[in-house]
Amino acid sequence: MTYPRALSLLSILLLLPQTCLADMAGLGLFLINLLLIGAAVWLLLSGLLFYALRRRKPRARFGLSLLFLLAPLLWLGLQLAAGFFIERLNPVGGETADSPVTLAGVSFPAGSHIVYEQDNGSRQPVKAESSAPLALGPLSIVSLKQEPGSRMLEAGLSGGQEIEGWPCASAEVMPTTLEPTPQGPRLQGCWLGRPRELGAVRWPPGSVLSRDGQGNWSLFWQADQAGEAFGLPVDNMTASYSPRLSLLGWEGSVYGIEFTLGDYRFSGLQSSVKAKWQSDGSLRLSGDIHRRGQPVSCVIWRPEHSQARAC
Template sequence: MLVYRGDVTGHSGTPMTKIDTTSTTHSKLSEAVSSTNLSRSNPAHAIPRRAFRRHAARTAVALATGATPLLCRAEAGELGGVGMIAIVALAAGWVLLTLFLFTMLRRVRPRTRYLASGLFLAAPFLWLAVTFGWFMMTEPRGLTPQGSATTRTAEAPVLMGGATFPAGSHVQYAPVDDHGEASQPSAISSDQPVALGTLSIRGIEHRDSDDDSTFDVALAYEQSIDGWPCAAVTDIGTRIDIGDAHAPTPHLIQCRLAKTVTIGDVAWPPATVVTRAADSRGWSLLWYRGTFSQVERAKGFSFDVDSMSADYDQAHALQSWQGTLAVDGDVGVGSVTFAGDPKPELRWNRLDGTVQVTGHRAGPASDVTACVAVASTKPRYRPCAVPVKPARRPASS
């Protein structure tokens, strides 16, 4: 409030009027209004920097507190382990960057400030949306669930692998491929025997990884293929090469023996796996108690074995043989007593026809490896050199 006072003498003695400013209720109200208008025009002055820093610190602590349960659950494997930890860490870091950007834009108009911060926060999601849309337009099958194999009942005869299956057979179709081509039969089974060259089968299957002439067949009954009596096992197929599909001549690739086959001094029990050699110049045989065999021991060179394998040429002449001696404890071979654990190993020596028994000695000298050669003629037992197993090559760097 302005107050005029007269009769005031100046420095030169001239009368003058003095104006005093008196604080009144009206003046204080004006100051408050002006202060309020200043705060509205510049929001940065409304919140002091210290208060904003305290607010940002509280926000960061709240984010960390909220993320801690997620991290603990991720470490426990509930949310994906390490992958979920990385996702939570990246998300928390991006939120902190957004808060930092929001702080740096404090002198910008509020609308621009919030819009820029929101776009920055949503940038990863926008990038993922654009990438997903582009991928769906260019490679739609990459994210489209593929169909599964379907089984149908054939209404007409179906040809597969050189065998014609009658109507009523169960046909399994493979899923549609990546090029969208129509599915082809991948397996067929029938209640009636079907001729495949000289064989009689009830089912056939082709694997994607096999050659066009290689099939798994379910034999209708026990049959001889390339001189081997193959079993008609329901759960285990017989692998064959049909040659020309228009004139199939099945050749054995692998099957299981239907009965005991004795070759020389080795008796191969049922369920022995017979496999044609990779060069098609011989055969490999394998038997152990886990090959669906109903016998626990087999005979090889007068030894009781619980596992053995061998290689034969095309004429079924023995090329190599090895096995594991079937024992329940210590066993004596000649003058040497072998420990039963681990079981002694047997190996046929092609040069002299002996069988070498190798294993650890029983008793105090269990760390010593012994070898005894067993021959069919006298002297029947004689010591031999312990076979040296090939050393493993160090992994190349």
């Protein structure tokens, strides 16, 4: 896997709004335990080999045992070195174009940086970068990427631009995902470069926008410092909207702060306070909640009336 692909995969993983950190931690612990068990078994096998070679000369006995013990590390090192040299020596890669190159209908001039991949014995451009802005329909871009077999384009905008009403950030922040159509590029996802208010929710810059096959929009935002939605403090939130931007669902949470709503005190110091939008416009809050010193399981919050009551 090349570095750009690894970086793209890492970006996708970081942006997934539905990722459960607890599940990821559990998987990581399982893999660590599995690795420790494998290391213990290999160490035991090395000890058995050392014992089996007790009739050999000490130098040969120690040398063979050490070679067996370090064999996994040597194999891994050879694999990494082979991958490095193959990528360095592979003629299919980034280069400066000496003549115009067309990618997804956009002509990149000579001097552009082009990345190629092999496709049925021929080189095909998959990524292009220009030092000057180019036109992709009504958009101004400086880079474009299209994986073989994929319709989607990853465009680096030359600056923050509004696409279908969304303020998408420039290429310096994150590429914008587009779908080519006869009417022009159709937005599929981007990072917001400016705030966007939708009803009682203000989506800050850095919010991640995506569109599904039915045309519904999804937004995700997370930050170290709390923002606000529906009159509540939140440090992360996710929502879905219809093609006409009617709210279909919203969830948010906050950790590390305390706040009050009427007589109810919410503490996120030990665990997150969670909020979920209901179809009647109210929000259901759960977490560490107290009212006049007594614990409360959950609270219904009506932001339009600034009213809170126990569930």
